[in-house]
Amino acid sequence: MGKESLTIIDNRTGAKYELPIENGAIRAMDLRQIKVGEDDFGLLSYDPAFKNTASCQSSITYIDGDKGILHYRGYPIEQLAERATFLEVAYLILYGELPNQQQLDQWVFDITHHTLVHENLRIFLEGFRYDAHPMGILISSVAALSTFYPEARNIFDPESVELQTRRLVAKMPTIAAFAYRHRMGLRYSYPDNDLSYTGNFLNMMFKMTELKYKPNPILERALDVLWILHADHEQNCSTTVMRAVGSSHADPYVAVAAAAAALYGPLHGGANEAVLRMLREIGDTSNIPEFMESVKRGERRLMGFGHRVYKNYDPRARIIKEIAHQVFEVTGRNPMLDIALELEKIALNEDYFVKRRLYPNVDFYSGIIYQALGLPTSMFTVMFAIPRTVGWLAQWREMLQDPEQKIARPRQLYVGQGKREWIPIEERA
Ligand code: CMC
Numbered sequence: 001m002g003k004e005s006l007t008i009i010d011n012r013t014g015a016k017y018e019l020p021i022e023n024g025a026i027r028a029m030d031l032r033q034i035k036v037g038e039d040d041f042g043l044l045s046y047d048p049a050f051k052n053t054a055s056c057q058s059s060i061t062y063i064d065g066d067k068g069i070l071h072y073r074g075y076p077i078e079q080l081a082e083r084a085t086f087l088e089v090a091y092l093i094l095y096g097e098l099p100n101q102q103q104l105d106q107w108v109f110d111i112t113h114h115t116l117v118h119e120n121l122r123i124f125l126e127g128f129r130y131d132a133h134p135m136g137i138l139i140s141s142v143a144a145l146s147t148f149y150p151e152a153r154n155i156f157d158p159e160s161v162e163l164q165t166r167r168l169v170a171k172m173p174t175i176a177a178f179a180y181r182h183r184m185g186l187r188y189s190y191p192d193n194d195l196s197y198t199g200n201f202l203n204m205m206f207k208m209t210e211l212k213y214k215p216n217p218i219l220e221r222a223l224d225v226l227w228i229l230h231a232d233h234e235q236n237c238s239t240t241v242m243r244a245v246g247s248s249h250a251d252p253y254v255a256v257a258a259a260a261a262a263l264y265g266p267l268h269g270g271a272n273e274a275v276l277r278m279l280r281e282i283g284d285t286s287n288i289p290e291f292m293e294s295v296k297r298g299e300r301r302l303m304g305f306g307h308r309v310y311k312n313y314d315p316r317a318r319i320i321k322e323i324a325h326q327v328f329e330v331t332g333r334n335p336m337l338d339i340a341l342e343l344e345k346i347a348l349n350e351d352y353f354v355k356r357r358l359y360p361n362v363d364f365y366s367g368i369i370y371q372a373l374g375l376p377t378s379m380f381t382v383m384f385a386i387p388r389t390v391g392w393l394a395q396w397r398e399m400l401q402d403p404e405q406k407i408a409r410p411r412q413l414y415v416g417q418g419k420r421e422w423i424p425i426e427e428r429a
Pocket of ligand 1: 271295300307
């Protein structure tokens with residue numbers, strides 16, 4: 001291999017520059033020295049939607065989109081999904097190493113003992129309309145937590161950062177479940193410290209009149225695996241928002257609220273809800289050919305398909321497909337699965353999808369499982385936001401420790417009007 005550098009000749013001036021290459025990248029700031037004259041600002045790189053721009057160095061999550069590989073802190077997602085619990089993976093993502101037994105026990109104890117929310121937050125929740133979307137409730141309530149913990153703004157106090165991290169990981173399921181029960185008109189079910197993270201979530205969601213809720217162990221484990229798969233995904237849209245908001249030194253509650261808002265959109269975490277709406281609209285496998293034709297005509301997208309990074313397959317989708325079958329043994333088969341399987345089969349053989357390297361992503365099957373668990377579609381993105389909170393926090397903490405990071409402030413290429421004179425209103429066309 002030759003020298004790790006890039007030689008650029010500016011054809012405007014004939015000047016030659018040598019830029020170092022590090023970790024497969026040049027530094028965009030190195031382009032700034034390329035100028036046509038003294039008062040030239042310097043060359044910028046233009047990259048709408050950050051398609052080819054690394055905004056940070058990170059040691060949390062590794063993805064090889066062409067090979068369909070996903071690692072958290074070096075551990076393959078398949079191994080973690082098979083052997084770990086969600087809270088064990090959360091610890092790994094946040095602290096870089098798998099916890100030993102003592103560390104895990106302490107971590108689980110801490111999270112379990114931060115699950116309650118201030119009663120005023122419950123009252124705040126009651127102010128939402130009966131049919132408020134749970135993502136709207138979640139986003140606003142997490143932002144509201146910022147007012148309960150004003151010390152959270154001390155983002156360079158390690159003790160405070162640890163405390164807010166635990167509070168956020170612990171309280172997201174509680175707020176999510178309360179949002180669901182608000183919408184259903186059900187009395188809130190408070191956390192049960194005897195249960196696991198996911199077992200307790202099922203308790204807060206589905207406990208009715210029984211004195212003690214007993215989660216089904218297969219569903220509890222399925223949820224654990226689903227949440228492991230959703231815990232982090234490097235610099236996606238919502239994580240980029242978490243880092244950008246955090247870069248202004250806002251507190252982690254409002255930054256998580258902003259990240260969750262980004263997740264809400266149908267091109268990101270909102271896709272699982274959109275998949276279910278799409279499957280419902282198709283209604284029957286006999287309607288699939290007509291639906292596919294409209295996708296190929298570019299009139300609509302096949303939701304749950306395609307990914308900015310994965311161009312071979314999404315390894316999370318493969319694991320989720322397996323879990324779906326385990327869940328259906330308990331809940332009964334979701335008829336939507338037949339439509340989804342048929343859509344996948346056709347899409348994987350159609351030129352349109354093959355040529356564009358479009359494969360099922362994490363959201364294609366997750367919604368079908370959530371529906372089988374008895375969740376309304378409006379809760380699907382909430383089910384993504386709970387585990388992703390761990391990734392957002394890990395990325396936020398990493399950013400705060402990174403001496404190269406500053407307030408996020410991209411440049412623009414101004415293509416608007418040049419300077420012009422004010423026109424009085426009577427003279428305007
Ligand atoms: N159905 C039909 N065509 C598609 C789809 C799709 N789901 N996704 C991409 N395409 C086409 C797109 O029209 C374009 O075609 P052409 O070159 O003829 O214009 C080509 O494929 C490339 O698409 P793109 O929009 O440039 O790709 P992107 O990397 O900007 O978008 C994506 C990635 C995930 C937003 C997109 O694939 C999509 O909209 N998928 C459906 C929504 C979805 O499932 N999102 C969940 C993503 S995974 C979880 C998460 O991130 O939260």
